[in-house]
Amino acid sequence: MWMKTVFWGLLLFMLVATTMAVEYGARSHNSGPWSWCDPATGYKVSALTGCRAMVKLQCVGSQVPEAVLRDCCQQLADINNEWCRCGDLSSMLRSVYQELGVREGREVLPGCRKEVMKLTAASVPEVCKVPIPNPSGDGAGVCYWAAYPDT
Numbered sequence: 001m002w003m004k005t006v007f008w009g010l011l012l013f014m015l016v017a018t019t020m021a022v023e024y025g026a027r028s029h030n031s032g033p034w035s036w037c038d039p040a041t042g043y044k045v046s047a048l049t050g051c052r053a054m055v056k057l058q059c060v061g062s063q064v065p066e067a068v069l070r071d072c073c074q075q076l077a078d079i080n081n082e083w084c085r086c087g088d089l090s091s092m093l094r095s096v097y098q099e100l101g102v103r104e105g106r107e108v109l110p111g112c113r114k115e116v117m118k119l120t121a122a123s124v125p126e127v128c129k130v131p132i133p134n135p136s137g138d139g140a141g142v143c144y145w146a147a148y149p150d151t
Contacts, residue, residue, distance in 0.1 A: 037084035046084075048092040050075050055121045056096070059112035073128035085125060085132050086143035093121045122146030 037043050050071030057064045079085050096117070102108050108117045125132045126141035134141070 036081055037087045043084065045091045046075060046079055046088045048072070048075050048088055051089065051121070051124055052092055052096060055093070055117060055124065056109060056112075058120045059117045060109050061111065069127075072124065073130060076124060076128050076130045082131050083133055085130065086122075086145060089121050089124055089143055090145050093118060119146055 035041065037045075039045055050068055050073075054064050054068050054072040057068065076085055076089075079088055096102075097108065097114070100108055102114055106114060108114050122143040122145065123141075124130075125143065129141070132141055132143065
């Protein structure tokens, strides 16, 4: 008798849990604090023009003027939702690739490969000492997407 009770209790629990997961968008990319960064919801992605210049200069090994660094860091800090900072850097990077017609494994600029520019852009929050969410808790201020090949 108690087995039937346990079975029906678990079945009821699974039904309620599944219904709640569907209702609240579990496993959805559009749930959580980062969903506020979605342009489809009205969020305006920052152009990060200072960071764009800084990343290009760093990637080719040039000295970054203090004013460019300061502008980049201020633009990144001005993004109020820290969950949006890496997303805006990723958007900035994609626009640089598009502007320059970059394909996988090719040079973005003379002396600067795509992979190097990606890592340079991903490390901007660390360089600027601007906080970003870090689920791993290891204290690194590098955007998570640097580890993925299609960014």
